[in-house]
Each structure stands twice: as C-alpha cells, then as structure tokens.
Amino acid sequence: NAGVTQTPKFQVLKTGQSMTLQCAQDMNHEYMSWYRQDPGMGLRLIHYSVGAGITDQGEVPNGYNVSRSTTEDFPLRLLSAAPSQTSVYFCASSYARGTGGSPLHFGNGTRLTVT
Amino acid sequence: EDKVVQSPLSLVVHEGDTVTLNCSYEVTNFRSLLWYKQEKKAPTFLFMLTSSGIEKKSGRLSSILDKKELSSILNITATQTGDSAIYLCAVALRTGAGSYQLTFGKGTKLSVIP
Numbered sequence: 001n002a003g004v005t006q007t008p009k010f011q012v013l014k015t016g017q018s019m020t021l022q023c024a025q026d027m028n029h030e031y032m033s034w035y036r037q038d039p040g041m042g043l044r045l046i047h048y049s050v051g052a053g054i055t056d057q058g059e060v061p062n063g064y065n066v067s068r069s070t071t072e073d074f075p076l077r078l079l080s081a082a083p084s085q086t087s088v089y090f091c092a093s094s095y096a097r098g099t100g101g102s103p104l105h106f107g108n109g110t111r112l113t114v115t
Numbered sequence: 116e117d118k119v120v121q122s123p124l125s126l127v128v129h130e131g132d133t134v135t136l137n138c139s140y141e142v143t144n145f146r147s148l149l150w151y152k153q154e155k156k157a158p159t160f161l162f163m164l165t166s167s168g169i170e171k172k173s174g175r176l177s178s179i180l181d182k183k184e185l186s187s188i189l190n191i192t193a194t195q196t197g198d199s200a201i202y203l204c205a206v207a208l209r210t211g212a213g214s215y216q217l218t219f220g221k222g223t224k225l226s227v228i229p
Binding site: 041042109 | 149156157158159160163203205210214215216217218219220221222
C-alpha cells in the first residue's frame with residue numbers, strides 16, 4: 001500500500017524557474033492538501049481540495065497554483081520560484097470532506113531549495 | 116485570525132521522566148484537535164479529540180481536550196529515547212465551503228536523553 005507519494009524528494013531551482021511538485025494517493029481520499037514547513041513556523045497550509053475539480057486557498061497561497069483533475073493526483077505548481085519558497089513541502093490526504101477533520105496521511109516531503 | 120499555540124517550544128528530559136505538552140487554540144468553527152509526531156520525515160498521526168471523544172490513550176501516551184479552556188495536553192509517561200521528536204498540534208476548522216482545514220501549531224521539540 002503506497003499511501004501518499006511525493007516526487008521529487010529533493011529539488012534545486014534557480015530564481016524565476018518553474019516546476020511542479022507531484023502528489024499521488026491510492027487510498028481514494030477525497031481531501032488533499034499541500035503544506036510547507038519552515039524552521040520555527042510549523043506547517044502552513046498552501047492549498048487544499050475537497051474533491052476532483054474543487055480547490056481552495058489556504059494560509060499562504062501566493063506563488064503557487066494547484067489543480068485536481070482526478071481523485072488520486074494533486075500537483076503543486078511554482079510559477080516563478082523565489083528564494084522565499086525554499087522550504088520542505090508536504091502533501092497530505094484524508095477521507096473526510098466535512099465531518100470534522102479525519103486524520104491526515106502525509107507524504108514524505110519534498111525539500112526545495114531556490115537559489 | 117485562527118491561532119494554535121504550543122508550549123513549550125522545546126524540552127529536554129531524561130529517560131523515564133513524564134512530560135506534558137500543551138496546546139491552546141483560538142479559532143472559529145472548531146471541529147476537532149489532532150496530535151502528530153514528526154521524526155525525520157512525515158508527521159504521523161497520534162490522536163484525534165472531538166466533543167464526543169475528549170480523552171484518548173495509547174500505551175504511554177495520552178491526551179485530553181478541555182473545550183472550556185480551549186486547550187489540550189499530551190502526556191508521555193516513562194519517556195524513551197525513541198520519543199524524541201517534534202510533536203505537532205493541529206485544529207480542524209469547518210470552512211464556509213462545507214469542508215474543513217487544519218491549522219497547525221509550531222510544534223514542541225522533545226529530546227529524551229539516556
């Protein structure tokens with residue numbers, strides 16, 4: 001059982017480059033989300049989705065785009081990378097759509113460095 | 116603005132000690148409170164506490180939700196070096212879209228010394 005799979009594990013970008021962080025889950029979860037984790041800042045929500053075709057912004061959405069064309073996949077796009085986007089990115093999913101927050105299952109993270 | 120505050124931010128104890136980690140929240144549309152343990156990679160789920168389940172226990176770990184005080188504690192008894200990790204508290208909030216989102220605290224870094 002793969003769970004939540006994130007690729008790549010590590011990435012180095014130059015300022016201004018674009019890239020897509022991939023996230024796939026095989027648990028048929030409706031809810032998927034992206035977080036970034038910075039030292040001393042905890043996990044901050046970037047974007048989330050409650051089902052295919054539905055996305056919404058979290059706490060820190062600027063500079064990131066998402067789409068949800070299938071239940072399984074939820075890619076995160078950086079349109080023009082900036083050094084402030086250097087962080088560890090986690091994708092997470094869960095069953096619940098509106099039933100009170102069932103536990104999130106996290107991927108192993110992508111460590112992104114923007115120079 | 117929704118807020119989740121954890122204390123202390125870091126803690127060093129000796130093996131065998133008992134520790135209590137704190138989480139307080141100021142949020143609208145509270146649904147549940149969750150505790151996670153993060154070692155080197157992804158956070159792993161420990162407990163979820165709701166209005167209908169305000170106390171949970173698993174082995175040496177236990178957690179209580181105080182809805183009146185808007186807070187929760189995570190207790191770890193007889194600590195072991197394997198308990199060294201960052202412990203994250205998160206609150207699930209109902210959003211206007213009829214779904215929810217999690218807001219995390221900054222975490223408590225626990226170090227257990229042999």
